[in-house]
Amino acid sequence: MELLEYQAKELFRMVGIPVLPSLTIQDARKIKQLQIPYPVVLKSQVRSGGRGKAGGVRFVANTIDAIAAARSIFNLSILGEYPEVVLAEAHYNTERELFLAIVLDYDLRCPVLLGSAWGGMNIDSLLANLQQVAVTEEFSLFYARRLAAAMGLSGSLICSVSEIIAKMYRLFKEQDLDLIEINPLGVNHQGELMALDGRIKINDHALARQPIMETLNFSAQQRANSHHNTRQTSQDFSQVNWRWLDWHHPTGKLAMICNSFDSALLTWDLLEQNKVTPACSALIENTLTTDLAMEIDNLQLYREQIQNILQEIASFSGVKVIMLNIWDTAAVHREIIQTIVDYCQAEVAVLSPPEQILVNQVQVTTADGINHGNSAIALGESREVEKPPAISVPEFSVPRPYFVLRLVNQGDIDDLPSSPQVYLSSSLEESVKQAIAMVKSS
Amino acid sequence: MFFDLSSFVPPPVNPSLPESSLSMNWFPPNKVIIQGINNYQATVCAVQTKAYGTDIIAGVSPGHGGTTVEDIPVFDLVEQVQTAMGKVDISLIFVDSFQVLDAAQEAIAAGIRQIIIFTPRVPPQDTIALIKCAQETNTLILGPGSHGIVIPQQVWLGNLQPQFYQPGIVGLISSSRHLGYEVAAELNAAQIGQSMIVSVGNDRILGSDLAHWLATLNEDPNTKAIVAIGQRVNQIKSIIAYSKNHGYDKPIVVYLAGLKAPQAKVYRDAFTIISNHLSASIPVVNRDRQTVTELRKIGIKTAKKPSEIPLIIQKALASSF
Numbered sequence: 001m002e003l004l005e006y007q008a009k010e011l012f013r014m015v016g017i018p019v020l021p022s023l024t025i026q027d028a029r030k031i032k033q034l035q036i037p038y039p040v041v042l043k044s045q046v047r048s049g050g051r052g053k054a055g056g057v058r059f060v061a062n063t064i065d066a067i068a069a070a071r072s073i074f075n076l077s078i079l080g081e082y083p084e085v086v087l088a089e090a091h092y093n094t095e096r097e098l099f100l101a102i103v104l105d106y107d108l109r110c111p112v113l114l115g116s117a118w119g120g121m122n123i124d125s126l127l128a129n130l131q132q133v134a135v136t137e138e139f140s141l142f143y144a145r146r147l148a149a150a151m152g153l154s155g156s157l158i159c160s161v162s163e164i165i166a167k168m169y170r171l172f173k174e175q176d177l178d179l180i181e182i183n184p185l186g187v188n189h190q191g192e193l194m195a196l197d198g199r200i201k202i203n204d205h206a207l208a209r210q211p212i213m214e215t216l217n218f219s220a221q222q223r224a225n226s227h228h229n230t231r232q233t234s235q236d237f238s239q240v241n242w243r244w245l246d247w248h249h250p251t252g253k254l255a256m257i258c259n260s261f262d263s264a265l266l267t268w269d270l271l272e273q274n275k276v277t278p279a280c281s282a283l284i285e286n287t288l289t290t291d292l293a294m295e296i297d298n299l300q301l302y303r304e305q306i307q308n309i310l311q312e313i314a315s316f317s318g319v320k321v322i323m324l325n326i327w328d329t330a331a332v333h334r335e336i337i338q339t340i341v342d343y344c345q346a347e348v349a350v351l352s353p354p355e356q357i358l359v360n361q362v363q364v365t366t367a368d369g370i371n372h373g374n375s376a377i378a379l380g381e382s383r384e385v386e387k388p389p390a391i392s393v394p395e396f397s398v399p400r401p402y403f404v405l406r407l408v409n410q411g412d413i414d415d416l417p418s419s420p421q422v423y424l425s426s427s428l429e430e431s432v433k434q435a436i437a438m439v440k441s442s
Numbered sequence: 443m444f445f446d447l448s449s450f451v452p453p454p455v456n457p458s459l460p461e462s463s464l465s466m467n468w469f470p471p472n473k474v475i476i477q478g479i480n481n482y483q484a485t486v487c488a489v490q491t492k493a494y495g496t497d498i499i500a501g502v503s504p505g506h507g508g509t510t511v512e513d514i515p516v517f518d519l520v521e522q523v524q525t526a527m528g529k530v531d532i533s534l535i536f537v538d539s540f541q542v543l544d545a546a547q548e549a550i551a552a553g554i555r556q557i558i559i560f561t562p563r564v565p566p567q568d569t570i571a572l573i574k575c576a577q578e579t580n581t582l583i584l585g586p587g588s589h590g591i592v593i594p595q596q597v598w599l600g601n602l603q604p605q606f607y608q609p610g611i612v613g614l615i616s617s618s619r620h621l622g623y624e625v626a627a628e629l630n631a632a633q634i635g636q637s638m639i640v641s642v643g644n645d646r647i648l649g650s651d652l653a654h655w656l657a658t659l660n661e662d663p664n665t666k667a668i669v670a671i672g673q674r675v676n677q678i679k680s681i682i683a684y685s686k687n688h689g690y691d692k693p694i695v696v697y698l699a700g701l702k703a704p705q706a707k708v709y710r711d712a713f714t715i716i717s718n719h720l721s722a723s724i725p726v727v728n729r730d731r732q733t734v735t736e737l738r739k740i741g742i743k744t745a746k747k748p749s750e751i752p753l754i755i756q757k758a759l760a761s762s763f
Contacts, residue, residue, distance in 0.1 A: 049721070101716055103712050103715045103716055104566050104567065104570075104712075105712040105715075106566065106646040106647055106710040106711070107710045107711050108711075108712075109570050109573070110570065111567075112712035114712060114713075123720050126720070127717050127720070130716070130717075132712055134712075176565050176567065178566075179715070179716075181716075181719070203566070205563045205564065205565050206539075206540045206565040207540075208540050247703070247704045260619065260620045262617075262621045262673065262699070262700075263620040263624075264703070265621075265699055265700035265703045265705065266624060266699040266748075268703040268704075269701060269702045269703050270747055272702035272703065273702060273746065273747070408606075408623075408627065428627075429748070
């Protein structure tokens with residue numbers, strides 16, 4: 001979870017990193033209670049960077065200006081985010097600005113101290129002068145001095161900056177941080193230091209043991225993001241869940257449904273190798289159970305979840321083929337086949353009178369794919385002519401998709417109804433080949 | 443823009459090198475415990491592996507001591523299991539991610555030297571601390587995020603499904619579960635089967651990586667060829683390092699699934715992490731192609747899709763005899 005500036009500064013204050021006197025306000029009128037002498041800086045508390053350029057930081061000289069400026073900051077969205085809080089802070093005269101950070105390096109498997117004598121908004125010169133010191137053993141102050149020296153600092157700054165780094169390191173370890181950053185660390189003409197802005201990221205999977213979570217007031221947006229991040233790990237007792245992967249391609253003609261992230265990865269890869277980019281991918285996850293009684297409920301749930309996914313896919317225009325790649329029990333596979341065939345037939349039944357279903361039963365070959373598409377459109381038109389609007393269902397006016405089911409471990413399925421709309425195979429690469437042929441012919 | 447990294451001092455010991463962990467050798471365990479057995483996934487795993495014949499002697503779940511889960515006795519502490527039931531060979535850990543370090547340290551303190559962590563996304567500072575502790579005590583850690591180990595028709599530890607495997611000659615090391623199933627299906631169809639299947643997990647820091655198990659399987663007499671399956675190019679860097687330092691005498695095939703899929707980028711080094719944090723518009727140098735080329739240069743075969751794997755192995759085995 002990424003903390004807002006004022007929350008990061010609360011943590012800084014806890015360990016003795018110097019921060020300016022400030023007030024957080026949730027309402028522009030509250031600024032009248034300000035005890036800090038003017039001029040004052042008002043800062044929008046949003047997560048996104050670049051708020052200065054967007055107008056989220058204002059200098060004000062008196063209360064009247066401050067109320068007006070605070071109002072406009074509350075009404076200013078920065079990359080889609082409105083602030084819930086505005087931070088009012090004293091002004092600080094800096095002579096120079098430094099950059100300090102600590103992150104975990106996954107290659108080195110240790111924390112790394114980072115510093116640049118060119119702190120502030122100019123990222124290019126900041127990075128060009130960025131120095132690093134890896135903390136390979138137990139932290140000791142000399143690591144921080146090593147960084148300060150590499151940054152080109154001299155005199156009393158070597159020790160005072162090192163002290164700040166040591167305090168940052170303490171937060172990094174104790175609060176399970178992924179990242180801590182002070183930018184800029186202001187230095188005034190007397191050589192005093194002040195953390196003027198800061199960013200902190202707490203590791204999402206350690207949040208549960210952090211008491212700090214109780215004391216910080218998190219915004220709705222922060223909570224939503226954190227929930228999103230931790231949702232995947234939560235030990236959910238419900239048996240079948242589904243969600244969209246964050247993979248979209250607006251002109252794709254194929255939708256994927258897989259039962260694990262790595263299956264989706266593989267299926268997408270094989271399609272992409274053949275120049276077919278899927279439109280989207282859904283994940284349906286089934287926490288396996290050996291309990292037979294529960295399994296029956298599970299199958300019903302599986303059916304409903306597949307239906308939900310299909311319903312959402314139906315709203316994507318341009319999807320001609322739906323490919324499922326599912327590894328599960330034979331019982332689940334039976335349920336999937338049944339659900340898909342029902343889905344195809346249900347739509348046909350709504351679409352057209354029975355004799356016209358036969359028209360739609362084209363051969364499942366690549367060449368006929370084009371015909372199939374046309375006939376489905378033709379059916380849609382005839383429905384509008386022949387049936388009163390009250391019976392028609394709008395979603396079904398688009399041509400129905402073609403299904404490619406890749407199901408391992410099919411078991412005995414001879415008794416299940418089949419549909420010309422559905423291709424079934426236990427081979428992944430055969431299924432991919434079929435899906436590609438269908439996409440290319442549509 | 444070019445950034446000078448010459449001032450950057452690498453640490454003296456890179457713990458990811460397999461040398462340091464080679465002594466932690468895998469042996470098939472007899473007595474198995476499950477930490478976090480009250481967790482639903484753990485219970486399912488316990489029931490299934492026990493039905494297969496794995497000797498799950500006890501579960502550990504603080505606060506649930508004295509109860510049973512599916513007829514398996516539950517204790518509050520790992521050491522209580524040892525007192526009551528004798529020496530434990532391996533612990534399967536299913537506790538929440540922020541409790542993993544504590545649970546694993548408890549197991550190590552009780553003298554257990556093989557641990558499989560099934561919980562994924564362990565806080566990285568915890569994983570680092572755990573690896574350090576494991577190295578000092580010669581403990582083998584598989585995971586975080588592992589799905590376990592299978593030796594077809596002999597050993598089943600974890601939640602891989604044994605019906606997808608057949609006994610055979612290929613050692614399979616995978617970052618994930620389903621990629622392993624897919625490759626096993628191709629090996630089964632080609633009737634060469636598997637000698638052992640290891641799921642190492644997909645966290646950014648692992649207790650034992652693809653290269654560690656490459657070394658183990660290279661020593662294993664039942665394994666004639668090795669397949670390493672990854673999702674990201676950086677996972678195979680350790681394989682390159684291992685092969686350069688040790689050499690190997692069995693055919694190795696690397697299969698990277700998902701290179702063309704729109705996976706979220708994962709940044710690993712401090713400089714890339716911080717520059718991406720400061721500004722998302724800074725381009726990140728992609729060295730994937732170079733790494734794959736390097737792999738080919740040292741003679742390791744790469745497969746583009748699962749069906750190529752048995753063909754490569756059969757060809758390599760035919761030419762070596």
